[in-house]
Amino acid sequence: METTTCRVCDGAVSEFVDLGDQPTANGFLLPEEVSAEFRFRLAVGACEGCGLVQLVTVVPQEFRYHAGYRYHASGSVSHREHFAADARHFLEAELTGPDPFIVEIGCNDGVMLGTIAAAGVRHLGVEPSGNVADIAREKGIQVLSAFFDEDCAARVHAEHGPADVVFGANTICHIAHIDSVFRGLETLLTPGGVFVFEEPYLATIVNGMAFDQIYDEHVYYFSAASVQAMAKKFGFELVDAERIAMHGGEVRYTIARPGARVPSARLAELLAEEESSKLNEPATLAEFGRNVARIRDDLVALLRQLRADGKTIVGYGAPGKSSTVTTYCGIDTELVPFVCDSTPGKQGRLLPGSHLPVRPPADFADPYPDYALLFAWNHAEEIMAKEQAFRDGGGKWIRYVPEVEVI
Numbered sequence: 001m002e003t004t005t006c007r008v009c010d011g012a013v014s015e016f017v018d019l020g021d022q023p024t025a026n027g028f029l030l031p032e033e034v035s036a037e038f039r040f041r042l043a044v045g046a047c048e049g050c051g052l053v054q055l056v057t058v059v060p061q062e063f064r065y066h067a068g069y070r071y072h073a074s075g076s077v078s079h080r081e082h083f084a085a086d087a088r089h090f091l092e093a094e095l096t097g098p099d100p101f102i103v104e105i106g107c108n109d110g111v112m113l114g115t116i117a118a119a120g121v122r123h124l125g126v127e128p129s130g131n132v133a134d135i136a137r138e139k140g141i142q143v144l145s146a147f148f149d150e151d152c153a154a155r156v157h158a159e160h161g162p163a164d165v166v167f168g169a170n171t172i173c174h175i176a177h178i179d180s181v182f183r184g185l186e187t188l189l190t191p192g193g194v195f196v197f198e199e200p201y202l203a204t205i206v207n208g209m210a211f212d213q214i215y216d217e218h219v220y221y222f223s224a225a226s227v228q229a230m231a232k233k234f235g236f237e238l239v240d241a242e243r244i245a246m247h248g249g250e251v252r253y254t255i256a257r258p259g260a261r262v263p264s265a266r267l268a269e270l271l272a273e274e275e276s277s278k279l280n281e282p283a284t285l286a287e288f289g290r291n292v293a294r295i296r297d298d299l300v301a302l303l304r305q306l307r308a309d310g311k312t313i314v315g316y317g318a319p320g321k322s323s324t325v326t327t328y329c330g331i332d333t334e335l336v337p338f339v340c341d342s343t344p345g346k347q348g349r350l351l352p353g354s355h356l357p358v359r360p361p362a363d364f365a366d367p368y369p370d371y372a373l374l375f376a377w378n379h380a381e382e383i384m385a386k387e388q389a390f391r392d393g394g395g396k397w398i399r400y401v402p403e404v405e406v407i
């Protein structure tokens with residue numbers, strides 16, 4: 001449903017970028033499903049009241065998260081290491097009282113809770129996508145198949161008692177009913193408990209031109225300023241914001257009950273940085289919108305030129321981001337005949353929107369193309385190291401974030 005009203009404060013939402021009609025980014029298709037593909041207008045605006053950047057149209061959550069959800073959180077070494085470190089941090093710093101309890105919203109395949117379960121600490125993952133929830137269960141993790149909201153929180157509280165930590169990673173920005181999430185926290189969190197969440201950072205998207213982070217699942221594009229306003233609006237306090245390297249640059253926010261924790265110095269620093277860089281201002285966002293269109297034109301021109309010169313190009317990685325960029329740029333099989341990806345559930349299917357076929361990574365070397373268009377740019381280091389033979393044989397990588405570049 002299209003809205004011009006902020007989902008947090010009811011302020012007016014002013015649109016600054018339109019990426020056209022787009023599919024759901026994890027809706028990988030079988031060839032016979034193409035004609036029934038769902039599309040909606042992918043546009044983003046900022047609230048004139050609280051500054052929160054948000055999708056103008058939200059796809060119903062049941063369309064996005066279901067038993068065929070293709071994103072598996074344990075798919076890369078860096079993610080496994082990152083979430084194991086998160087879990088160790090919670091075990092050492094937060095889950096230290098008698099019989100502590102942690103809830104994860106969107107635990108996916110259990111990449112974080114696996115370490116908590118192995119430590120024998122009480123935990124519950126809330127995960128609506130049945131296929132990934134089952135993978136977590138097979139690892140011995142407790143999972144409730146549900147969408148987290150205030151009713152779910154009340155049920156969890158009734159069955160398990162209050163939570164010392166409620167955690168979410170790359171999930172909280174997916175939940176349109178964020179007001180209900182906060183009402184749930186009101187019930188579920190202990191008086192001294194924390195709500196910690198890690199999400200794509202508006203500055204990475206706007207200053208770093210990571211426009212492909214915009215897709216149906218990312219309903220909100222948080223900044224420290226907008227999260228601070230949101231926490232206050234719902235009766236909580238933002239007490240920390242730490243920049244982390246995940247997904248090209250995210251922020252880990254910590255929210256507590258008012259006065260329960262001392263706000264950190266680095267939160268004040270990040271708020272000041274947003275202020276001085278004018279991150280949350282309409283002129284900055286409007287300029288971003290213009291730059292997105294320029295990058296599209298530069299990328300399409302490069303791909304067309306390379307093909308005219310007889311070069312071959314293969315896409316590398318099929319993250320949700322690749323759906324946005326290929327659909328927005330109109331990249332078809334003439335330019336990029338296929339994309340390779342290590343996720344078994346994506347292989348043999350078509351990328352949403354652009355319908356580029358997804359094949360296993362082995363096909364990348366059979367034979368190597370002249371150029372590889374790196375859609376999974378946030379895993380550049382891991383992928384380039386793995387594919388060193390491609391470069392050794394004269395292959396070149398193409399990136400388009402923050403600018404179109406051959407490397």
Ligand code: SAM
Binds near residue numbers: 127171
């Ligand atoms: N936390 C993992 C990570 O950071 O890699 C998985 C992130 S994945 C992009 C988002 C997950 O959130 C999906 O597994 C999805 O099913 C789940 N999700 C979406 N809406 C939710 C909700 N309302 N409550 C709980 N989980 C939700």
Ligand code: TMP
Binds near residue numbers: 317319343376383
């Ligand atoms: P993400 O950016 O959302 O983590 O998704 C990365 C995608 O890239 C995911 O579909 C898995 C894929 N991938 C590969 O194909 N090879 C790799 O080496 C890595 C790290 C990821």
Ligand code: ZN
Binds near residue numbers: 010048
């Ligand atoms: Zn607002």
